[in-house]
Amino acid sequence: MSEMIQAENLTFRYTDFSHTTHLALDGVNLTIPYGQFAAILGRNGSGKSTFAKNCNAIALPSGGRVLVDGIDTMQPDRIWDIRRACSMVFQNPDNQIVATVVEEDVAFGLENMGVPPKEIRRRVNEALRMVGMYEYCMHAPHLLSGGQKQRIAIAGVLAMEPKCIVLDEPTAMLDPRGRADVMHVLHRLHEEKGITIVLITHHMDEAVQAQRVAVLEAGHLILDGTPREIFVQTAKLHSLGLTAPQSVQLLEALNARAQAGLETDALTVEECADRLEAWLKGGRA
């Protein structure tokens, strides 16, 4: 059986204005199965955005290959099938909204696919309900907040009923409220629709919510595992320019200073609170 996204020895080279060749991706092997919620982490210039672009043939590999839904992205005649299977949401919501009315924008992809008008209407309404923006269907996008715009952009790709959505730092330009809303929508799509989510991010708290975390550094895949496996490696993360969740840092600090002997793999505030409570109670007893 094929996988949703299968990168085999993926290499991507590009030449900048001064004719220097850079290696953005260098032999990356990464397979994302159907239905997974994967986060890809890495600092600026680690190649994570380039990886995203290789997932739906916006960028084509210089070496190795990428299979999307079982289709090799190097086949020019299958490019529309690839993009239909795997949609993409970008960082800046302003630069991906094409229409002056919300519902027209959500309909844009479906119009391009040649879906009959009645079916477009049905899918647009459903997609807008999914992202919680139905009541804004007649609004002008430029009057919405960043988080709302990004949810419109997600509705726009969702309406096309893709198997996978790749999001390239979708929350980087949003306020905390907008970020939380977008993350909520992504979890909903993953759980209710079974859509594969590939979230490119540099927010640890977002990566923690994923089923799997892959860390890129200088074009190489450095770490790959569940958030619990990845985020306890604080020293390693630090050397990659990333920070572990604050809960892990707190427990480590307690272990170091008070020899608390705590398990440090608490990824959320709640888990951390439970550990601390157990420790404090145990300490008193």
Place this chain on the structure above:
Amino acid sequence: MLKDITLGQYFPGNTLMHRIDPRTKILLVMAIIVALFVCSSAPAYLVLAVYIFGLIAVSKLSLRMVLRGLKPLLVIIVFTGVLNLFLTPGDDILWRAGFVSITMAGVQKAALIVARLVLLIAGASLLTYTTSPIQLTDGLERLLSPLKKLHLPIHELAMMMSLALRFIPTLVEETDKIMSAQRARGADFDSGNLLHRAKALIPILVPLFVSAFRRADELATAMECRLYRGDTGRTRLRQLKFGRDDAVCAAAAVLFLGGAIVLQVLV
């Protein structure tokens, strides 16, 4: 200061004029313009004026708003009116002072020109006030679609128009931001002579252009990701359909515009 720019001047509503097909409205306004140029007699103009202001009343547009649309063209209206008033030769001289004189023919011609310009602008604003930009581009695309057979890029032009409309508020906001950033570093846009001010705009335009190109590039990628490949095999969410409202409007147009032209020819 840039916040005041309004484009398209669309006023949402749900009147007959708002509901009818944009194609009907475009054709209607074209017919009105033709009628205004064909007619020149007072009775014909009376009929046209009643018709146009009737439509404005039906659209529930305030007369003040429509007249405000005349403001930018006031100079031209007054200028052509005055020129015609004083410089039309004729035998029936009403008033004379030195080499200038007002003739009866001059009065008539000036009145006609002023009435023609006012009604032209009122008629055209009827279209822009009651039609959203997106409907307007849609209507234009459909009306011009026969030209696609001649390989004219009608769909592409309509797409460009609607994208331009979409990005006007974004770019206005960005210009505001850049101006504030430059002001914070001591730029001065409001003093000095014209040349000085024009020069002060360069540090605004350069970053604005750079960012506009970057935006265009990202937008193009995003559009490709959403399977945009031009006009081929494209359907639309909003179907344009001629309905009963359109028939009513067309009938009224034939009655009034036809009536005006008949009056012009017969009287």
